[in-house]
Amino acid sequence: MNFLQIVSIPQAIELLLGINGEVWSARERVRAADSVGRIAASDHLAASALPPFSRSTVDGFAVQSSDTFGASEQAPTLLRLCGAVQMGCEAKTDVAAGGAALIPTGGMLPEGADAVVMKEYCEQLAQDWVSVGRAVSPRENTVLCGEDAAAGEVILARGARIGARTAAVLAACGLEETTVQIRPRIALISTGDELVEPGSALAPGCIYDCNSTALEALCAEQDLQVCSVQRTGDSLPDLKEALLRAADSEMVLISGGSSAGAKDYTVRALEEIPDGDVLAHGLAAKPGKPTIVGRLGRVPVIGLPGHPAAAMMVFSEVAAAYWRRRRQSADTRRRLTVRLSEDVHASPGRQVMLLARLFPRENALWAEPVHSKSSHIRTMQQADGYLCIPPEQEGLRQGQLSEMILF
Amino acid sequence: MNFLQIVSIPQAIELLLGINGEVWSARERVRAADSVGRIAASDHLAASALPPFSRSTVDGFAVQSSDTFGASEQAPTLLRLCGAVQMGCEAKTDVAAGGAALIPTGGMLPEGADAVVMKEYCEQLAQDWVSVGRAVSPRENTVLCGEDAAAGEVILARGARIGARTAAVLAACGLEETTVQIRPRIALISTGDELVEPGSALAPGCIYDCNSTALEALCAEQDLQVCSVQRTGDSLPDLKEALLRAADSEMVLISGGSSAGAKDYTVRALEEIPDGDVLAHGLAAKPGKPTIVGRLGRVPVIGLPGHPAAAMMVFSEVAAAYWRRRRQSADTRRRLTVRLSEDVHASPGRQVMLLARLFPRENALWAEPVHSKSSHIRTMQQADGYLCIPPEQEGLRQGQLSEMILF
Numbered sequence A, B: 001m002n003f004l005q006i007v008s009i010p011q012a013i014e015l016l017l018g019i020n021g022e023v024w025s026a027r028e029r030v031r032a033a034d035s036v037g038r039i040a041a042s043d044h045l046a047a048s049a050l051p052p053f054s055r056s057t058v059d060g061f062a063v064q065s066s067d068t069f070g071a072s073e074q075a076p077t078l079l080r081l082c083g084a085v086q087m088g089c090e091a092k093t094d095v096a097a098g099g100a101a102l103i104p105t106g107g108m109l110p111e112g113a114d115a116v117v118m119k120e121y122c123e124q125l126a127q128d129w130v131s132v133g134r135a136v137s138p139r140e141n142t143v144l145c146g147e148d149a150a151a152g153e154v155i156l157a158r159g160a161r162i163g164a165r166t167a168a169v170l171a172a173c174g175l176e177e178t179t180v181q182i183r184p185r186i187a188l189i190s191t192g193d194e195l196v197e198p199g200s201a202l203a204p205g206c207i208y209d210c211n212s213t214a215l216e217a218l219c220a221e222q223d224l225q226v227c228s229v230q231r232t233g234d235s236l237p238d239l240k241e242a243l244l245r246a247a248d249s250e251m252v253l254i255s256g257g258s259s260a261g262a263k264d265y266t267v268r269a270l271e272e273i274p275d276g277d278v279l280a281h282g283l284a285a286k287p288g289k290p291t292i293v294g295r296l297g298r299v300p301v302i303g304l305p306g307h308p309a310a311a312m313m314v315f316s317e318v319a320a321a322y323w324r325r326r327r328q329s330a331d332t333r334r335r336l337t338v339r340l341s342e343d344v345h346a347s348p349g350r351q352v353m354l355l356a357r358l359f360p361r362e363n364a365l366w367a368e369p370v371h372s373k374s375s376h377i378r379t380m381q382q383a384d385g386y387l388c389i390p391p392e393q394e395g396l397r398q399g400q401l402s403e404m405i406l407f
Helices: A009-019 A164-172 A211-221 A236-246 A266-272 A308-326 A378-382 B009-019 B164-172 B211-221 B236-246 B266-272 B308-326 B378-382
Strands: A027-031 A060-063 A077-084 A099-103 A115-118 A122-124 A129-132 A154-156 A177-181 A185-191 A225-232 A251-255 A276-281 A292-296 A299-304 A335-340 A351-361 A364-369 A385-389 A401-406 B027-031 B060-063 B077-084 B099-103 B115-118 B122-124 B129-132 B154-156 B177-181 B185-191 B225-232 B251-255 B276-281 B292-296 B299-304 B335-340 B351-361 B364-369 B385-389 B401-406
Touching: A009 A276, A009 A292, A009 A299, A009 A308, A060 A077, A060 A129, A154 A164, A164 B211, A164 B308, A164 B378, A185 A211, A185 A236, A211 A225, A211 A251, A211 A308, A211 B164, A225 A236, A236 A251, A236 A266, A236 A292, A251 A308, A266 A276, A266 A292, A266 A299, A299 A308, A308 A351, A308 A378, A308 B164, A335 A351, A351 A378, A351 A401, A378 B164, B009 B276, B009 B292, B009 B299, B009 B308, B060 B077, B060 B129, B154 B164, B185 B211, B185 B236, B211 B225, B211 B251, B211 B308, B225 B236, B236 B251, B236 B266, B236 B292, B251 B308, B266 B276, B266 B292, B266 B299, B299 B308, B308 B351, B308 B378, B335 B351, B351 B378, B351 B401
Parallel strands: A077 A099, A185 A225, A185 A251, A251 A299, A335 A364, B077 B099, B185 B225, B185 B251, B251 B299, B335 B364
Antiparallel strands: A027 A177, A060 A099, A060 A115, A077 A129, A122 A129, A276 A292, A292 A299, A335 A401, A351 A364, A351 A385, A385 A401, B027 B177, B060 B099, B060 B115, B077 B129, B122 B129, B276 B292, B292 B299, B335 B401, B351 B364, B351 B385, B385 B401
């Protein structure tokens, strides 16, 4: 295969950013509970301190802790009951020296009190006296105003992926909505004379197109929105037409037709479209060599390999990485350092992405490569992720440590 | 606090299954690309073999491998070109002994051929002769019909959570749709005089209700659908009314009001409703002790602690586990064995769930507990998951191994 210009994965990402590297600023507001999986479009600040007032963490009596010093079951301290805090109300009673106020879990700590004695250690006596059988230290059984978050503190940073726990924090700080990035719209084109839409009858020599489905599912995982799916045969005019129809998107992903054979038309199609161009042909990656970086005006176009596993790997390493840069979003893929169960061959000058399964042995995590031909698809189901062997690395030996990226 | 009957986490799950343990069979069909995150409602079989015919994995010449034995660059073998395979078509040429057919990557292997020589090692000569400069072994550069999946093989098992890679396999096997479980409908009730809806003004002594948002987000992560969200003050009639309104669901989650204080009305509300009942009050878990297992007819009701971190933990350990059982779905939470960065106290007889952060040290994964008061919420954001210390376990020492469940 003759490739025009082979680039590394980082170079491919830079070329794409050169086509359009603008910070992605399109935003919309959604309910906090609906924002899980979305990417924050702005820093979100706590609208109020969390908690908004100092609270008791137990049912008991709010006191001045110094009044309890030395108190014990054998020698309780007597304090005068000066009131009761109601849940959801301002604490109206001040607790002076020698005083105590009944307080429920979550109740507002009254002025003057600096600790709470659990009710299990207290006894309410006649004539408004409370016997306290245990000493408490300052701040014991309380949570102070702003201890969890100060008013104005950043509770969700721009670019962060929102999870259930963050949604809870947003609500706790009074935010019912979140400003999230509108999902960039991705146009998909699957090419190949052999491709048939799933659900249709399969003619001899044909296979089902699975790249459209695979890429749409991967886009969803990355908070990207597929706006159109087209299938074309190996035909230059059809591919050009499909490209022009896809140009009203934020990225075009073509799968198949990216190699250098007689029927690989992606390079020619991009070159023949007036404002189209090819910036690289060939990726220093295994799998993933037949990859094209191109453009339609300011819309980045990636020609992905036709083999599904390779297309998915290049999507993850190049397309997703490009969007992380434009969305100023951190790479939250989980990475583990694992030991290899067998020798692994490197491919000098190319980044190797090798499907692997995790298994525990001797209190360590090991990775076993999932052996696969490039056209296999189900092997991806059997893998927990992939080993990433950088281009400069030599082969890895059994027992050696390597980084694994989890699916 | 006086609890009626304290049960372990497994006992709580069994009690809930006793209320309604029927296999969840409600199903719907969705596009394969839209099925990511859903749970399969039936075994999905490959509609056709994958690949549906034996294919070449390279551009080259389909041959009988025995014809090439002994061939080398210095001593090539001459074969007669007997045709060309077209992409997406049936291979019309048979390859007899001494013959070779031009074949593209993905093309159908012709009858008679059992291997493909890459075109880089061949030269097409005049008068339909091909010089083959390399020996190939049987099946070399091919993928055989059904090698990836046999027709009728299970490619997605009932109960499995569908990911992007599985969606790709479904499409590759010709399935454009997936039969997934309809999401069970969960009714949420947040109780507490102090609770204010996020986005509203905060009166003194009040806090924002974050449990509704937290639980709705957690339900979404578990492929459960929140069908209603209600907020009530600490009022027995209001809570009873809310419960009756929530009874048209598959599970009711009440947060707050689950302890044994004067204003904790969940137990009484469940007992006073004609077909309601309390089956357990108190969970042998830390956090999570103030948990109620009850029912409204055949609808399971869980009274969750009011503290958000505790409510979320009990949701994960009890509610999600219950639905995994009814949905016959595997626990796909990722678990790691980690070393502890410090001593950890156990709580004899209670399962301890301790928020923790992962960090790498000396080529191993360590976990550092995230110290937190029970009312803290943001500490959950800082954790990567939680350590699970079983009730029978004593405290853990620094450096000891423990299981951690990742968020």
